[in-house]
Structures are given as C-alpha cells and as structure tokens.
Amino acid sequence: MLDQAKSQLKHYFGYDEFRSGQTNIIKSILTKQNTLGIMPTGGGKSICYQIPALMNDGLTIVISPLISLMKDQVDALSGYGIDAAYINSSLTETEIRATMQEAEYGEIKLLYIAPERLEAPSFKQMLNRTSVSLIAVDEAHCISQWGHDFRPSYMKISHMMDAFSDRPPIIALTATATPEVVHDIQRILNIEEEQTFISGFERENLHFSVVKGEKKKSFITSYLKQNASQSGIIYTATRKEADQLHSSLEKLGIKVGKYHAGLSETERKAAQEAFLFDDIVVMVATNAFGMGIDKSNVRFVIHHNLPKNMESYYQEAGRAGRDGEESDCFLLFSPGDIHIQKFLIQENQHDAVRKSADLAKLKAMVDYCHTEKCLQGAILHYFGDERPNYRCGKCSNCVDEREAVDITKEAQMIFSTIKRVNERFGKTIIAQILKGSRSKRIKELQLDHVTTFGLLARRTQQDIIDMIDFLTAEQFITLTDSKYPTLILQEKTLPVLKGQIAIHKKVSRTPEAIEGNDELFEKLRTLRKQIADRDGVPPYVVFADSTLRELSEVLPTSRDEMLKVKGVGEMKYEKYGKAFLDLLDSLSSRHQDEKPSHLTTFELFQDGEEIPMIAASRGLSESTVEGHLLKAIEEGLLEIDRLVAPETEELILNEIDRIGVEKLKPLKEALPEEITYTQIKAVLSKKRKVTK
Ligand code: ADP
Numbered sequence: 001m002l003d004q005a006k007s008q009l010k011h012y013f014g015y016d017e018f019r020s021g022q023t024n025i026i027k028s029i030l031t032k033q034n035t036l037g038i039m040p041t042g043g044g045k046s047i048c049y050q051i052p053a054l055m056n057d058g059l060t061i062v063i064s065p066l067i068s069l070m071k072d073q074v075d076a077l078s079g080y081g082i083d084a085a086y087i088n089s090s091l092t093e094t095e096i097r098a099t100m101q102e103a104e105y106g107e108i109k110l111l112y113i114a115p116e117r118l119e120a121p122s123f124k125q126m127l128n129r130t131s132v133s134l135i136a137v138d139e140a141h142c143i144s145q146w147g148h149d150f151r152p153s154y155m156k157i158s159h160m161m162d163a164f165s166d167r168p169p170i171i172a173l174t175a176t177a178t179p180e181v182v183h184d185i186q187r188i189l190n191i192e193e194e195q196t197f198i199s200g201f202e203r204e205n206l207h208f209s210v211v212k213g214e215k216k217k218s219f220i221t222s223y224l225k226q227n228a229s230q231s232g233i234i235y236t237a238t239r240k241e242a243d244q245l246h247s248s249l250e251k252l253g254i255k256v257g258k259y260h261a262g263l264s265e266t267e268r269k270a271a272q273e274a275f276l277f278d279d280i281v282v283m284v285a286t287n288a289f290g291m292g293i294d295k296s297n298v299r300f301v302i303h304h305n306l307p308k309n310m311e312s313y314y315q316e317a318g319r320a321g322r323d324g325e326e327s328d329c330f331l332l333f334s335p336g337d338i339h340i341q342k343f344l345i346q347e348n349q350h351d352a353v354r355k356s357a358d359l360a361k362l363k364a365m366v367d368y369c370h371t372e373k374c375l376q377g378a379i380l381h382y383f384g385d386e387r388p389n390y391r392c393g394k395c396s397n398c399v400d401e402r403e404a405v406d407i408t409k410e411a412q413m414i415f416s417t418i419k420r421v422n423e424r425f426g427k428t429i430i431a432q433i434l435k436g437s438r439s440k441r442i443k444e445l446q447l448d449h450v451t452t453f454g455l456l457a458r459r460t461q462q463d464i465i466d467m468i469d470f471l472t473a474e475q476f477i478t479l480t481d482s483k484y485p486t487l488i489l490q491e492k493t494l495p496v497l498k499g500q501i502a503i504h505k506k507v508s509r510t511p512e513a514i515e516g517n518d519e520l521f522e523k524l525r526t527l528r529k530q531i532a533d534r535d536g537v538p539p540y541v542v543f544a545d546s547t548l549r550e551l552s553e554v555l556p557t558s559r560d561e562m563l564k565v566k567g568v569g570e571m572k573y574e575k576y577g578k579a580f581l582d583l584l585d586s587l588s589s590r591h592q593d594e595k596p597s598h599l600t601t602f603e604l605f606q607d608g609e610e611i612p613m614i615a616a617s618r619g620l621s622e623s624t625v626e627g628h629l630l631k632a633i634e635e636g637l638l639e640i641d642r643l644v645a646p647e648t649e650e651l652i653l654n655e656i657d658r659i660g661v662e663k664l665k666p667l668k669e670a671l672p673e674e675i676t677y678t679q680i681k682a683v684l685s686k687k688r689k690v691t692k
Pocket of ligand 1: 046
C-alpha cells in the first residue's frame with residue numbers, strides 16, 4: 001500500500017520519498033485507524049492527508065480554522081491537478097450550495113471547511129448523502145483548552161462523527177505539542193497512543209543567529225543589500241517600529257510592505273497579496289502577520305525585537321524555509337527589549353499566576369539569547385526534544401569564527417562611571433560622560449566633574465552605547481524595571497574591575513548573502529514570476545525555490561529528465577514544463593550555432609506566447625524580443641495583425657504620410673497615447689518589407 005502511496009506522491013507532487021515523519025502517519029491512516037501527527041511547521045503535514053485522500057474512493061473533509069488559507073490551498077491543489085474546493089463565509093449561499101452538490105456527486109476529492117460549518121443543517125444533510133472516506137483535522141491543537149488557540153467549535157467534530165453510520169477515520173495534525181494538548185486531542189477525537197506520531201522539532205535548513213550589540217538598522221540594511229531579491233519577514237514589537245522601519249527601508253529603494261493591526265483590512269490584504277505574489281520582497285510586520293501564510297519561499301525571518309516567548313519565536317522564525325531550502329533566522333537582541341516585554345506582561349489583564357508564568361517564559365527567551373550552546377539544540381531542549389551533544393553546525397554559536405578584540409579597558413571605564421554616579425543613570429548619560437559631552441543636561445547635573453569624564457572621547461557616543469549594550473547582553477550590567485531604566489552593576493564586574501579577568505567582544509558581523517543564487521537561478525525565477533502573473537497564482541505555487549534550484553543544477557533536457565526533478569509532477573510538467581525546458585535549452589551552449597535567434601522568438605510567438613513570456617523563457621529582455629519580431633515582419637514571416645489592429649495601422653500610416661519617418665518621437669506624439677512605440681515600429685517594418 002505504501003508503494004501505491006509513493007507513486008501517487010511522485011505522480012502528483014513530483015517527490016520521490018516521504019519524509020521520515022510522514023511514512024508512519026500515512027501507513028496508520030491507510031489502515032483506517034484514527035491518527036495524530038505532530039510535526040514542526042514546514043514538516044509536510046498536508047501531504048499526510050492529501051495522499052490518503054487521493055487513494056480513497058470517497059470525499060475527504062479537511063477542517064481548518066484558517067479561512068484565509070483555504071483558497072490558497074485549493075489553488076495549490078488545482079495546480080497539481082487535484083479536484084478540491086472550499087466552503088466558508090467568504091462565499092455566497094449559491095456558491096456554497098453548488099460546491100456541496102459537487103461534493104455529493106463525487107466531483108471533488110478534498111473539501112476544506114471551517115469548524116463552524118459542522119453546525120449548519122444543510123451541511124449535515126449533505127454528509128448523510130455523501131460517501132466520506134476521511135476526516136482531516138488541521139491545527140488540531142485548537143480542540144484543546146490548554147492550547148494557545150482554543151476554538152470552541154472544534155468540539156463539534158466529535159458530534160459530527162457520531163452522526164455517521166459508518167465512521168470514516170480521523171487524521172489530526174498540529175505543530176504544537178505540549179503533553180496536555182496531545183492528551184486532549186487523543187481523548188476528544190478517540191486516538192490511541194500507538195497511533196500518535198511525534199516528529200522531531202528540528203528544522204535542519206534553518207540557520208539561527210542571535211545578534212547582540214549591533215546597530216539594528218545597519219545590520220538589516222546591510223543584510224538586505226546582500227540579499228536584495230530574497231523574500232523575507234522582519235518582525236517588530238510595535239506598530240510604530242514597523243512604520244518607522246518600513247519607511248526607512250522604502251527610502252532605500254527596497255520593495256517593502258508592512259502589516260499590522262493599525263492598518264485597514266484592505267491595506268493588510270493588499271500587503272499580504274503583494275508579498276505572496278513576490279511583488280514586494282520584504283514584509284515588515286508585527287506578530288499580527290503570518291498566521292495563515294503558507295508562502296514556502298520565505299528565505300529569512302529577522303526579529304527586530306525580542307519575542308515574548310520561545311513558542312512565538314519558533315513559530316514566527318519557522319515561517320522561513322518551508323520548502324526545505326537553506327534559510328536564515330536572525331534575532332537582533334538588545335537588553336532594552338526585555339524591559340518592554342516585562343512592561344507588557346505587567347500591564348496586561350491576566351491574573352498573577354499567569355503573569356508569573358509569562359515572566360518565566362520570557363526568562364527562557366532571554367536565556368536563549370545568552371546561551372553559548374547550539375541554538376537549534378537550545379530550541380529542541382526547550383520543546384522537550386532532548387538530544388545530548390547535539391550541534392546543528394549552522395547557527396551563530398556553532399559557526400562563530402569572528403575575531404575577538406579585548407575591550408577590558410573600556411569595560412572598566414564604563415563600570416566605574418556607573419559606580420561613580422551611584423547607578424542613577426541610563427546608558428545615554430553614561431555614554432555622554434565618557435564621551436565628554438558638554439550637553440546642557442550633563443552640565444546641569446554636574447556630571448562633567450565625574451573623574452571618568454571624557455576618557456573615551458575618541459569613540460563615538462553610539463560606539464560607547466553599543467559597548468554598554470554588549471556588556472548588558474553579557475549580563476555584566478542589568479537594567480532596572482522603571483520607566484527610565486538605569487544601569488546596575490552585577491557581581492561579575494568585580495573581577496573585571498580588579499583586572500583579574502578580561503572581556504572580549506567579537507568584531508561586528510557583516511551579514512552574508514544566502515548561498516547559491518546564481519544567474520541561472522535568477523532567470524528561472526523571472527520565468528516563474530511571468531507564469532505566475534499570467535495565471536494569477538503566487539510564484540511558489542508554480543514551483544518551489546527548491547525545484548528551481550534543482551532545475552538549475554540538473555539542467556534537464558527532456559520530459560523524462562524534468563519529471564525526475566523534485567517538485568515536478570505530471571500536472572506541473574504539462575502546465576509549465578515546456579517553458580522551463582525552452583529556457584534551459586536556449587541558455588545552453590548546445591544551442592550556439594543553430595538557427596538565428598529571432599526565428600526561435602518568431603516560432604514561440606506563432607505558438608501563441610506573449611512578448612513578456614518569451615522574454616522570460618528565453619532569458620532575453622523584452623526589447624530584444626520585440627526586435628526579433630520586427631525583423632520577422634521585415635522578412636515577411638510575420639503578419640502584424642497580432643501587434644497592431646487594422647484601424648490603428650491606418651492611423652499610423654496616415655501620420656507617417658503626414659510627418660515622415662525620420663524620427664519616431666514626433667510620430668508617437670501625434671498619435672493617440674495608447675499607441676505604443678512597438679506598434680509604430682511594427683508598421684514601419686511592414687512598410688520596409690513592402691518596399692524591399
Ligand atoms: P506544514 O503544513 O507541515 O507546515 P506543508 O504541508 O505546507 O507543511 O509542507 C511544507 C513543504 O514541504 C511544502 O512545500 C511541501 O510541498 C513540501 N513537502 C512535503 N512533503 C514532502 C516530501 N515528501 N518531499 C519533499 N517535499 C515535501
């Protein structure tokens with residue numbers, strides 16, 4: 001049976017093997033036992049119910065709380081040639097009825113619904129008349145009151161099951177797995193311990209980094225410069241920070257969007273769409289963004305501020321690299337952020353027990369920022385996935401080989417300044433004293449009399465502040481919890497002040513480019529974007545980044561070779577295969593002394609391709625393609641009617657008679673605005689042909 005499942009996997013999705021976590025879940029569900037699968041984000045949960053759905057005769061109902069995702073999921077399945085549909089509140093009654101009828105007649109394999117639908121009488125009636133072979137419960141943690149996302153209507157699932165005379169099996173899937181939640185799911189959905197499969201929490205393709213004591217904005221801009229065309233998310237703690245960062249990145253010419261709860265529904269939707277369709281590459285957002293985002297080619301997630309706990313952090317960072325390609329997750333740590341998170345916890349409405357639990361979670365988050373052990377290992381440890389001596393070999397702790405400079409002297413000066421002012425001031429004042437600032441406030445407070453005044457005059461004030469941040473991050477200094485936090489020395493500063501131990505700070509990081517984006521990959525990506533725009537789907541729905549990467553490495557030359565590439569199934573090949581093969585072919589050296597380039601363009605045009613598509617699939621600019629077509633017109637191969645309508649041609653000819661053909665610009669200006677240079681040139685080429 002597993003072989004059959006594998007051949008479906010290959011046929012539809014173009015993957016050769018199930019991932020380790022998927023096999024057991026699929027085996028269990030194919031023997032019709034209720035099954036629970038727990039896998040990290042990007043682990044491949046959907047395949048666990050989609051493959052059984054394709055192998056069964058009847059309908060699979062997928063219950064999901066994420067209405068915004070349903071359309072994308074159904075579109076993606078259609079892309080694979082799978083009949084799927086959804087019903088939710090975004091549709092009209094008539095549309096819903098039509099879809100339910102299709103389900104009843106066996107015209108669709110998968111039907112996505114929100115849990116609330118289970119209560120609708122018309123839905124219940126449909127179930128009675130339909131052969132249902134599988135119930136998939138996505139985001140199954142929503143069933144548990146212990147989960148962070150409890151949905152009362154999920155409780156209705158067990159009622160629905162009672163209504164079946166012949167109960168179909170249930171497959172429940174989630175990425176969240178505290179023991180209480182697992183227990184609730186098992187109990188409510190009737191799932192045995194033996195049929196519960198927990199995959200590791202490890203995400204092998206993510207490179208985790210904690211960046212301390214760096215200027216956040218310059219770090220981000222230099223990273224974005226290195227990775228200009230990569231898609232990524234930057235999370236900020238507040239709307240205001242999102243707005244500020246967004247506008248400063250926009251000024252640098254970066255294609256950036258923003259998303260937070262302060263924007264209108266329409267603005268948020270537009271930003272989300274633009275991000276999905278790769279029209280903007282970077283999204284600056286608060287944590288309001290991301291739930292229900294299934295974009296697989298997110299190459300980096302940067303946390304501009306400290307998140308409130310490890311659960312949120314891993315969920316947000318985990319939105320990078322769902323397609324399995326190497327991706328970056330940066331957390332930009334500054335000690336002041338702890339203060340903000342503490343403040344938010346104190347201010348919220350929760351009771352004392354919950355507040356102290358929240359503070360404990362925050363502490364674990366801060367510990368993560370300070371650990372010198374492997375970061376992925378620290379995450380696994382937090383989630384109870386224990387692996388002694390684990391090293392990912394990719395995180396900022398595993399690979400940090402930066403040169404360290406001795407800053408003991410500077411640290412001593414900073415510590416003694418803090419001591420001399422009796423720990424009454426924050427980092428700006430301390431930095432100003434050391435810098436030797438003559439500001440009004442320093443004078444008023446007579447801080448220019450402190451003995452360390454001006455000792456670091458050769459450094460910039462910002463440099464000194466960065467050093468203070470670093471020493472705070474390293475826990476030599478702490479901040480008070482007051483509105484204007486002041487700096488307090490910790491015991492571990494004593495041996496430093498006595499000259500018994502030294503402090504080293506690694507030189508600033510220069511962010512690196514994500515590996516392997518060569519020219520060929522970029523050309524494949526341009527073609528993918530053209531096709532996606534033509535078909536009105538997000539680019540990653542056409543092919544994942546991993547598929548493009550493999551295409552650029554394998555360079556397939558035939559259908560069979562292309563079908564061997566990961567992510568190319570039959571349907572995808574039918575739809576897009578030729579365009580990609582053509583591009584690879586036109587770029588290959590085999591091609592060099594074959595027929596003239598303009599003839600290839602001409603043939604593609606005759607096949608019905610439009611100019612932008614031809615340009616993308618041949619790796620040429622649009623103006624080159626136009627040049628090819630004009631040549632074909634002059635040679636009498638191509639009629640101009642597809643480029644210029646007869647009435648337009650007449651208009652242009654009239655103006656040519658009147659003005660002449662010496663210069664194009666006067667012609668263009670004399671003609672209606674919608675007539676393009678290309679059209680004028682096409683008419684001229686035709687004239688040239690006639691006069692030849
Ligand atoms: P999840 O819902 O667990 O976050 P998805 O179901 O969205 O994850 O899958 C994440 C990505 O992994 C998708 O791009 C999917 O096509 C890919 N994927 C799933 N199963 C496999 C597999 N067996 N081999 C290769 N890629 C896979």
